Amino acid sequence: MDSQGIEAFHDVQRLIVVGAHADDAETMCGGTLALLARRGVQIFLVNCTLGDLGAQDGSTLRPALAATRMQETEAAARILGIQSTFTLGYHDGELLPSLELRAELTRLYRITGADTMFTFDPYWTGQIHPDHRAAGQAALDAFIPAKMPLYRPEQLAAPGAALSRLERIFLFATGGDPDVIVDVTPVYGVKMEACLAHVSQFPEGEKSLEWMRELDRDRGEAAGLPYAEAFRRVEVW
């Protein structure tokens, strides 16, 4: 296990985080995002789906729910210090690591100038949500083509766009054997507040997030910390 904690990210200046649903990044790595934002890292958050299945009852209208979830994402981003959010238009529960999604992600890598990417570990066997696996797979699959000038060259004509500068990848929701453990205890209140901004998902407040607190406690326990978040580093080349 790597014990360098948040210092594992000391070179990060511009970070893009690819999740499937509004609230994924906040619950999986919101503490780390809060810490990095405080260090001046520019953070860009991508939610691949509209999150339009995340309702407590069947009478909810899906377009209205999608609109609510975008507002909740913005509110959470303000709390964490995230600079920009992007919601791609895919339907919740139907995300695939398609060529189209890959291209949308290369476009974002190219226009944000991100040097580091966080996403779901698509290879963790415990990851049973298909959207999480798809988001992680597509985010990884976009890494190489985003650096190739002949891949979708029209993306490079956009103002400010350039070939991808991504150098580092870290996977969250990674199961048993992470190699970066970040102490998020000092910002746990901020993480919780950002998660609670997703009112539609956590209607009972902190009670609805007891599962997250347990997960972060378990991660911390292994490293002698009250609360921690865990990542697996991808060796890029």
Ligand SMILES: [Zn+2]
């Ligand atoms: Zn999710």
